[in-house]
Amino acid sequence: MTGASVLAIDAGQTGMKVRLQHGSDTRDVLFGGIRTHELLLPQLADVVHAAIRDTGATPEIVTAGISGLTDRDADAGALLGLLRDTGIREAALAHDSTTSFLGALGDTRGAVVAAGTGVVTLAVGRDAVARVDGWGYLMGDAGSGYWIGREALDAVMRAYDGRGPQTRLTDVVRERWPQLDQAYISLQATDDRVSVIASFAASVARLAADGDEVALTITTSAAHQLALSVTTAIGQVAHPDDRLSVCAIGGVFRSAVLAGAFSDVLTRDSHDFDITLVSPLGEGIDGAIALADLGSKHPLSAAVHSARAT
Structure with a gap:
């Protein structure tokens, strides 16, 4: 070039x-x-x-x-x-997933999990490449902004019905749809429903940091999903003596609660691998x-x- x-x-x-x-x-x-x-x-x-x-x-x-x-x-x-x-x-x-890896780690071997509206994890080893998830909002994207937003809406409607605990996420959803029993109709008729649902992830992050138990549960569940994708991908490419870097990028990781939980789970569940969580080189x-x-x-x-x- x-x-x-x-x-x-x-x-x-x-x-x-x-x-x-x-x-x-x-x-x-x-x-x-x-x-x-x-x-x-x-x-x-x-x-x-x-x-x-x-x-x-x-x-x-x-x-x-x-x-x-x-x-x-x-x-x-x-x-x-x-x-x-x-x-x-x-x-x-x-x-x-390829460009996220190259932007974050360059020629370094390891794994990159990129979590925004969707999510995909890519691991690159000495002689193998493994992709985990990135299967879209209908079939995958576990731990993504969409996944978090969808969990939030589910929790709000469970609380509305009396099937689940109350949460301050209800007030957030009511700001967009004052009549909760009509929200699903409005959402289904919206062309940009994926981005609308994903937009609630920011409120989940804020309320998790403020101590809302439902938001905190959603956030930690997302962190577990993302860490699982990383350890799964690394397990498919790593050799026993490899030292691999892991980089977490994307808007989902702006949540300090999620990022902390992700690091904790990754450290706990990756004992079979020598990995280091690193900051991205670029985007x-x-x-x-x-x-x-x-x-x-x-x-x-x-x-x-x-x-x-x-």
């Missing part, structure tokens, strides 16, 4: 960050999140066109780390076809930039879908 201009995208469900980098010159632009009910590649192409229009940049390479990327959508050649008018000549696409967007220079011998290179214009 030496000397080449890169347009990198960190594409999540809540938002998309675009970074235009040429040498030491870097500019970031923000866009709305992926609409999971629409085709992915046209959305990425629209973001690239908009970023170029807004900044006047002339990138040669486009890279993207994408939440929930599937083989069906991982067609870098097709994306280049949608960008034929831009002068971009190379494209590299990867699941955001997902840094990992997206790194795709442009990822060598073919890197363990994660097989997870990157690339194409070059002819």
Whole structure:
């Protein structure tokens, strides 16, 4: 990539960050999140066109780390076809677990758990790679912002019915839906229901820190789920004498209660491994930039879908 201009995208469900980098010159632009009910590649192409229009940049390479990327959508050649008018000549696409890992740990071996609206864990060892969860809000994402928000709504309605303990989360939910018995109808009719549900995770974090027992239970349960994903992933890649780093990133870990519980559970349950909890080197967007220079011998290179214009 030496000397080449890169347009990198960190594409999540809540938002998309675009970074235009040429040498030491870097500019970031923000866009709305992926609409999971629409085709992915046209959305990425629209973001690239908009970023170029807004900044006047002339990138040669486009890279993207994408939440929930599937083989069906991982067609870098097709994306280049949608960008034929831009002068971009190379494209590299990867699941955001790959770019989260590269951004957080670079070439270090270990595991990264990235928990925002969704969650995915990726572990990279000497000769193996393991992904755990990242299966979306309908089938997985245990411990994610959506998972926490969904648990909060469930707890509020249990309290409303008399099936569960009272919680100050009820007041939070009533701020959005004053009539709790009508809330489910309004939520089901909302196109952005995933982000709406995930938005309650911030209130769970705040009330857990304030001592609300229901919020605290949800938070510690999320921490257990996230720690389980990490130890499971590490168990699939580690050798007995490996020393591995673990990095926890994403908005969910802004909760001091959750982060502390996660560290405690990880320390308790990872006695079979020599691991160290470390701070991230960078973010997902840094990992997206790194795709442009990822060598073919890197363990994660097989997870990157690339194409070059002819």
